[in-house]
Amino acid sequence: xxxxxxxxxxxxxxxxxxxxxxxxxxxxxxxxxxxxxxxxxxxxxxxxxxxxxxxxxxxxxxxxxxxxxxxxxxxxxxxxxxxxxxxxxxxxxxxxxxxxxxxxxxxxxxxxxxxxxxxxxxxxxxxxxxxxxxxxxxxxxxxxxxxxxxxxxxxxxxxxxxxxxxxxxxxxxxxxxxxxxxxxxxxxxxxxxxxxxxxxxxxxxxxxx
Amino acid sequence: xxxxxxxxxxxxxxxxxxxxxxxxxxxxxxxxxxxxxxxxxxxxxxxxxxxxxxxxxxxxxxxxxxxxxxxxxxxxxxxxxxxxxxxxxxxxxxxxxxxxxxxxxxxxxxxxxxxxxxxxxxxxxxxxxxxxxxxxxxxxxxxxxxxxxxxxxxxxxxxxxxxxxxxxxxxxxxxxxxxxxxxxxxxxxxxxxxxxxxxxxxxxxxxxxxxxxxxxxxxxxx
Numbered sequence: 001x002x003x004x005x006x007x008x009x010x011x012x013x014x015x016x017x018x019x020x021x022x023x024x025x026x027x028x029x030x031x032x033x034x035x036x037x038x039x040x041x042x043x044x045x046x047x048x049x050x051x052x053x054x055x056x057x058x059x060x061x062x063x064x065x066x067x068x069x070x071x072x073x074x075x076x077x078x079x080x081x082x083x084x085x086x087x088x089x090x091x092x093x094x095x096x097x098x099x100x101x102x103x104x105x106x107x108x109x110x111x112x113x114x115x116x117x118x119x120x121x122x123x124x125x126x127x128x129x130x131x132x133x134x135x136x137x138x139x140x141x142x143x144x145x146x147x148x149x150x151x152x153x154x155x156x157x158x159x160x161x162x163x164x165x166x167x168x169x170x171x172x173x174x175x176x177x178x179x180x181x182x183x184x185x186x187x188x189x190x191x192x193x194x195x196x197x198x199x200x201x202x203x204x205x206x207x208x209x
Numbered sequence: 210x211x212x213x214x215x216x217x218x219x220x221x222x223x224x225x226x227x228x229x230x231x232x233x234x235x236x237x238x239x240x241x242x243x244x245x246x247x248x249x250x251x252x253x254x255x256x257x258x259x260x261x262x263x264x265x266x267x268x269x270x271x272x273x274x275x276x277x278x279x280x281x282x283x284x285x286x287x288x289x290x291x292x293x294x295x296x297x298x299x300x301x302x303x304x305x306x307x308x309x310x311x312x313x314x315x316x317x318x319x320x321x322x323x324x325x326x327x328x329x330x331x332x333x334x335x336x337x338x339x340x341x342x343x344x345x346x347x348x349x350x351x352x353x354x355x356x357x358x359x360x361x362x363x364x365x366x367x368x369x370x371x372x373x374x375x376x377x378x379x380x381x382x383x384x385x386x387x388x389x390x391x392x393x394x395x396x397x398x399x400x401x402x403x404x405x406x407x408x409x410x411x412x413x414x415x416x417x418x419x420x421x422x423x424x425x426x427x428x429x430x431x
Binding site for chain 2: 047050051052053054071072075076078080082083084085086087088089090091095099100102103104105
């Protein structure tokens with residue numbers, strides 16, 4: 001049974017057909033890598049797959065249940081990482097993640113969040129406002145969700161490697177491998193070449209005029 | 210473990226506290242309008258008493274419009290709203306909690322200030338009681354209806370002007386009933402009817418607004 005699958009999806013924005021009749025499926029331990037030039041519709045596809053936007057035609061299912069009618073089950077098992085990081089710049093990384101965990105019904109203690117942040121190379125920055133962190137550091141804070149939501153078996157990541165340094169990329173890749181080893185599925189977009197130690201499937205989107 | 214909605218409520222209040230300088234802006238506006246009015250139209254006690262309730266209501270309306278944008282805009286722009294929509298919580302409840310936190314942090318201070326302002330405008334005690342009653346019932350309507358309009362305009366670059374244009378016509382009936390209740394109180398007449406209509410408007414807004422706002426937010430995400 002596939003984790004997340006899209007059936008005959010199509011989407012158009014401002015009278016331009018981005019993609020048409022795309023079907024995809026992510027099995028447990030699967031990494032699906034969506035490639036394509038700027039404007040090809042990668043982000044639109046990702047947002048349709050997590051349920052933030054609706055496709056023009058087609059449907060998305062999580063474990064064979066339509067995500068429209070079972071969104072609570074699906075979202076309970078999902079981590080979404082988008083272009084917008086979802087961090088309030090007035091709050092500190094610790095406060096941001098604490099609120100996020102509570103809203104996503106993850107019970108963690110503060111010292112666990114701090115240890116995850118430390119693992120991500122943010123030692124000493126836990127209680128500063130997010131606005132005072134660099135772009136890469138802010139992305140690391142947002143990525144900490146992948147370490148905190150352990151019961152999530154589906155990750156949907158939109159360009160997770162952007163603005164990360166070499167060490168950050170290595171950390172994230174290691175985490176991806178760990179996640180798939182546990183049977184989790186990943187859908188991601190990226191412009192970098194993925195050199196993962198696990199097999200990766202690719203889906204290429206083309207820019208249509 | 211606290212319920213996700215309670216923790217959202219706490220988060221919004223904590224955020225409001227962190228941004229208290231920004232929250233002060235509508236309050237200052239409210240105070241300034243009402244202190245400038247007696248200077249503008251002359252300090253005659255009868256004149257002030259006549260225009261007072263209307264002035265307070267109009268000022269409350271406009272200052273609530275000033276702070277309305279804060280309801281969803283920041284969360285929309287930084288992506289917190291996306292994460293919230295993917296948290297598995299019902300979006301209608303999320304909206305209701307956010308509106309409640311917003312009302313508590315932006316409108317309640319206005320109500321707390323209103324006794325002093327009533328003094329400025331020479332309102333009698335009966336008028337003041339009816340004014341507070343209409344404000345208590347009426348300002349949540351502003352927040353609830355405002356939430357729909359904010360959700361609709363949140364994706365736009367310059368949503369503020371559109372927001373006021375959308376909302377002011379809807380707020381006019383509320384203003385008419387509220388000021389007529391205070392006028393009735395000034396003449397020592399019963400004003401249960403006006404209050405009843407405002408309460409009905411409030412219940413209607415409470416029932417419809419969360420679902421409509423949730424829908425508008427989903428459309429804005431598209």
